[in-house]
Amino acid sequence: MQYQQRIFSDGLKLFYAWFEALHTRVDLAICSKIDQDGLVEFVKMLQIEIEKFELIGNRFDPKSEISHVNTNAYKSDVVLSNELFEILSDCQMYNHKTYGYFDIAINSTNHLKPKEEAYLLDSQKQTIRFSNSGILLDLSGFLKGYVLERLIKIAENECYANLLINLGNSSIFAKGNHPCGKGWKIQHPENNSDCVLLNECLTTSGNNGKTKWPIVNPTDRVAVTTKKSVSVVTKLPAVGEVLSKVAYLATENERDKIFEIFGARLVK
Amino acid sequence: MTNIDRRQFLKNMGMISGGVLLATSPWFSAFSEQKHTIGSKARIGIIGPGSRGQFLMSFLVQNPKVEIVAVCDLYQPAIVAALKIAPKAKVYTDYQKLLDDKNVDAVLIATPLHLHYEMVMDAFDAGKHVFCEKSIAYSMDETHKIYKKYKSSEKVFFVGQQRLFDPRYIHAMEMVHSGDFGEISGIRAFWHRNNDWRREVPAGATDEQINWRLYRDFSKGIMTELACHQLQIGTWAMRQIPEKVMGHGALTFWKEKREVWDNVSCIYVFENGVKMNFDSVLSNKFYGLEEQILCSKGTVEPEKSKYYFEEIPPAPAFLQLMNDVENALFGSMTFAGTSWAPETANVNTGHYLLDKKPESDGTSLLLEAFAEAVITQKQPPLIAEEGYYATQLSLLGHQAMKEERTLNFPEQYKIDYLNHKIN
Numbered sequence A: 001m002q003y004q005q006r007i008f009s010d011g012l013k014l015f016y017a018w019f020e021a022l023h024t025r026v027d028l029a030i031c032s033k034i035d036q037d038g039l040v041e042f043v044k045m046l047q048i049e050i051e052k053f054e055l056i057g058n059r060f061d062p063k064s065e066i067s068h069v070n071t072n073a074y075k076s077d078v079v080l081s082n083e084l085f086e087i088l089s090d091c092q093m094y095n096h097k098t099y100g101y102f103d104i105a106i107n108s109t110n111h112l113k114p115k116e117e118a119y120l121l122d123s124q125k126q127t128i129r130f131s132n133s134g135i136l137l138d139l140s141g142f143l144k145g146y147v148l149e150r151l152i153k154i155a156e157n158e159c160y161a162n163l164l165i166n167l168g169n170s171s172i173f174a175k176g177n178h179p180c181g182k183g184w185k186i187q188h189p190e191n192n193s194d195c196v197l198l199n200e201c202l203t204t205s206g207n208n209g210k211t212k213w214p215i216v217n218p219t220d221r222v223a224v225t226t227k228k229s230v231s232v233v234t235k236l237p238a239v240g241e242v243l244s245k246v247a248y249l250a251t252e253n254e255r256d257k258i259f260e261i262f263g264a265r266l267v268k
Numbered sequence B: 001m002t003n004i005d006r007r008q009f010l011k012n013m014g015m016i017s018g019g020v021l022l023a024t025s026p027w028f029s030a031f032s033e034q035k036h037t038i039g040s041k042a043r044i045g046i047i048g049p050g051s052r053g054q055f056l057m058s059f060l061v062q063n064p065k066v067e068i069v070a071v072c073d074l075y076q077p078a079i080v081a082a083l084k085i086a087p088k089a090k091v092y093t094d095y096q097k098l099l100d101d102k103n104v105d106a107v108l109i110a111t112p113l114h115l116h117y118e119m120v121m122d123a124f125d126a127g128k129h130v131f132c133e134k135s136i137a138y139s140m141d142e143t144h145k146i147y148k149k150y151k152s153s154e155k156v157f158f159v160g161q162q163r164l165f166d167p168r169y170i171h172a173m174e175m176v177h178s179g180d181f182g183e184i185s186g187i188r189a190f191w192h193r194n195n196d197w198r199r200e201v202p203a204g205a206t207d208e209q210i211n212w213r214l215y216r217d218f219s220k221g222i223m224t225e226l227a228c229h230q231l232q233i234g235t236w237a238m239r240q241i242p243e244k245v246m247g248h249g250a251l252t253f254w255k256e257k258r259e260v261w262d263n264v265s266c267i268y269v270f271e272n273g274v275k276m277n278f279d280s281v282l283s284n285k286f287y288g289l290e291e292q293i294l295c296s297k298g299t300v301e302p303e304k305s306k307y308y309f310e311e312i313p314p315a316p317a318f319l320q321l322m323n324d325v326e327n328a329l330f331g332s333m334t335f336a337g338t339s340w341a342p343e344t345a346n347v348n349t350g351h352y353l354l355d356k357k358p359e360s361d362g363t364s365l366l367l368e369a370f371a372e373a374v375i376t377q378k379q380p381p382l383i384a385e386e387g388y389y390a391t392q393l394s395l396l397g398h399q400a401m402k403e404e405r406t407l408n409f410p411e412q413y414k415i416d417y418l419n420h421k422i423n
């Protein structure tokens, strides 16, 4: 972790910390009267939380829990940690609520039949079983949002009222106020207009031609080729992750319905 | 630079908010009365309008607040060239006569180094403000006497250290001083060239006259001609004067018809052990010139206008946020977009200090500041002192190499500045 702090005339402190995690960068601006040591400790707590979820959800790490699931869940039931069980339940719920557009099994090699679930969860035993061989679960398009949600919870528990957290520029949560205004002003990448966030998350998904893992349409399994990005504002960061993909793939009609369910807005 | 460009420049440099720029570069206060000085003129006489002198004149004539009222040179072709730039200037061949001219408020001295001392001393005695090209003088003793003279004169004294007004350097220093790069661990300054540094001698002129910088009696070569610019960057960045210097100088390649070294290397040591190296070879130009400021969290190369962080750099939008809050601004942050991935950051190509290439290396602003100071008769803070130590450190380095000894900064030449502050 690297950090800087500025102290302003009225005793207000602006603390900025940044580090690499989740295969991207994390930036945190905290506005408070707490001293620097306290803030460093707080950011360390956040780092520990992020590391925990990296170990659970990074499918490129053969030692991660999701890798264990990917190799074993077709053969037998796999018992899940509380965290992964919750993540996979959430993903299933989002899959249903978005007419299947959000799908963490999109990279599977075995095509599923329509309406067929990629995986079955048993909440009693807290286990998972794949419905088919060739299923591959990939949390890359979800984990950041989910982790960001956890970080916000920690901040709330620790009573931090005004802060901005950036996970890799694509998920930004703004809590409380900028020291000189209401909410936080973020410039929208596509049209340079300002977007004010107040206890909200701005999530951007898209294709800049360089992205390693393109967005794939579950209805036809074709990777999106148009070079554009889509940004959505949601209360919950995980929902932002989900809807930023949906906004890309769904028809306008479907999109508006889904956005309404989640009380989200598209940034235009 | 036109007035509008300059205003834009000052704005870009943060002059509008004042604080940051003036903390790093307090001499910018020279511009604080620029509205009131409209319509006034600094009447300037040029002593030694040779190559540098003419270059400086080309900026001065563009400034509506300057009138070049006189020029003085012993060499007729220099006079002819100077009159092309400032046709109305009165011509002198004896600088004393120029100093007697009551129409001259200030002089700009751009003669060979060995002549600076008596010209500057006489100019102060004649009640003129002085702009002296670097280096200030040929010896440490002369340089010190000039500084004392200036202090007792109540006149303005500028030295031709244009980096003090160069947007790249100013921004670099703002970042270094704000702590963005952590602690300074070392400074590596170098100025390499691959040419003999000779000018062609026209018929009727002597080699000593044209190529004075190659002769021991007139110049201290690389140290007074090049090093003084770069050593000043060290004191500006460190806000300290080094304690001692060691080094070696030699003539290794261009051995014919020259007396000064073409290959030097010095190590200046600061109180905390941090070192500033200065190297110059005149027979290889691959690395060119730079002052690399090596810090615990990053590196700055002001000449290239770049900086590099050791680890992932802070996001510019968050640094901007800190500045905005300092200036009580509710600014918007530009960083949202598709995912940042470390592979795009693996090759540390650094970042540019400025959004666009600066149009000037600081020379024109330095001269504008001088004109402002002459009109207001107010010496901007620290500018003379930065120039003073730039010269003294070059000369001390030269002496250390000549004696092949480590030399401490002599007590008698310390002035009331930075760590030499007299309490």
Ligand SMILES: NC(=O)c1ccc[n+]([C@@H]2O[C@H](COP(=O)([O-])OP(=O)(O)OC[C@H]3O[C@@H](n4cnc5c(N)ncnc54)[C@H](O)[C@@H]3O)[C@@H](O)[C@H]2O)c1
Pocket (backbone or CB within 6 Å): B047, B048, B049, B050, B051, B052, B053, B072, B073, B074, B075, B078, B093, B095, B110, B111, B112, B113, B115, B133, B134, B135, B160, B161, B162, B209, B210, B212, B224, B225
């Ligand atoms: N700040 C910079 O980046 C920079 C760059 C180049 C030169 N300089 C400095 O400018 C000064 C001049 O360098 P230059 O390259 O122009 O040299 P130059 O030889 O081209 O010019 C010197 C001029 O002084 C004149 N002169 C000599 N004796 C004189 C006398 N007694 N009275 C009047 N005029 C006299 C010469 O005839 C000549 O025209 C030096 O101190 C040099 O270090 C500074």
